[in-house]
Amino acid sequence: MNLLQSSSQFSTVRFLHLHPSSPTPLRTRFLPVRSSLLPFTNQNAKYHRELEAAVDVVERACRICVDVKKSLYSSEGRIVEKNDNTPVTVADFGVQALVSLELSKVFPSIPLVAEEDSDFVRSNNLVDSVVSVVTDKASSNDKPLTNADVLEAIDRGGKNAIVYGTRPATYWVLDPIDGTKGFLKGSEALYVVGLALVVEGDIVLGVMGCPNWKEASSYNSTIDVQGSESVPSRSGILMVAHVGCGTWARQLSDLMGVSAKVPNGWTRCFVDGCHLVPKARFCISDSQTWESVPLSAFFSATSDAGGVSDKEILLLPTCCGSLCKYLMVASGRASVFILRARAQTTIKAWDHAVGIICVHEAGGKVTDWKGSDIDLAADQVERRILFPSMGVLVTNGTIHNQILEMISSTS
Missing domain, CATH: 3.40.190.80 (D-Maltodextrin-Binding Protein; domain 2)
Known part of the structure; x- marks a missing residue:
């Protein structure tokens, strides 16, 4: 059942504590791969359709970040010194425009709360650059995106876009790039594209994409591995959560030019078991x-x-x-x-x-x-x-x- 049909019936979120009571060695359990974008079925996930849309758009947003970040590097692989924040600005606004455009196509009645509005882009003559990166990653459309389309999409999530009042509200929450300093520091520093859905005041799903996340060789946590016996390192990460279905992650290897052995392999994530x-x-x-x-x-x-x-x-x-x-x-x-x-x-x-x-x-x-x-x-x-x-x-x-x-x- 999708959100547009079911939001009025949403009940209070209850979170389950699934972690072990003490630190444990790394354990794996191999589960069959399902032919879905997600590691759980729509029968188990009330907002399955919304989460699939969120996963798709966050992945494409991460590609915007990776592509724009390449402009920071010289042919020798060094960071190019710049006197302003133009690259991160183009990526930041490009991600917000893309996410706004794509979600509004599928869920037009759900508003967006996001970090940016278009004033800075307009006043610094960056409109064409932002439109270019969005056009490259947007889903196919009969007509090309115009400057007005992209600016309107940015402002859909901006300040003063909508007044919610005191009643419980349903809306998307987007951080187009969390960690802009990390975006500019080079390949070692982390940054995240983050998207959540709030339904009647409660967070029901979330997606985080971190293109330069490096998988630790080992750490004290319990995981289930779905579809992969080995996890390539330095591959980036896509983390998803759905109320009642747990938190899962898989690689973003394709963003970094590396092919994952099992592209749709999901790993069940748990917090660590430290008790002191x-x-x-x-x-x-x-x-x-x-x-x-x-x-x-x-x-x-x-x-x-x-x-x-x-x-x-x-x-x-x-x-x-x-x-x-x-x-x-x-x-x-x-x-x-x-x-x-x-x-x-x-x-x-x-x-x-x-x-x-x-x-x-x-x-x-x-x-x-x-x-x-x-x-x-x-x-x-x-x-x-x-x-x-x-x-x-x-x-x-x-x-x-x-x-x-x-x-x-x-x-």
């Missing part, structure tokens, strides 16, 4: 320091995985943006992502919505620092801003309350 805070692997915002986090009153931090002392925690290397940290927790690579809310910084819905469902469906937990769920409707007008009390805490679930108690004791 000192043993957890932490991520923090790249704009914040460990000393700004309340847990610094209990532990110092080190990035040396081989030399963590009794009074230290392991702080994983900084990666740009928030969504890649959600991706790390949902995949079991990190145990905790902690973000402090600051008076001078606005926390945006698109930086968190898709990450929340991916972590929840992988068995983790996301709250503010007082233990309350993140309220997507706190911005009653436009659904663009979040107001988590003190900050956002993303964990594997097992150590969530322990960390909340530590935060409370330092307040």
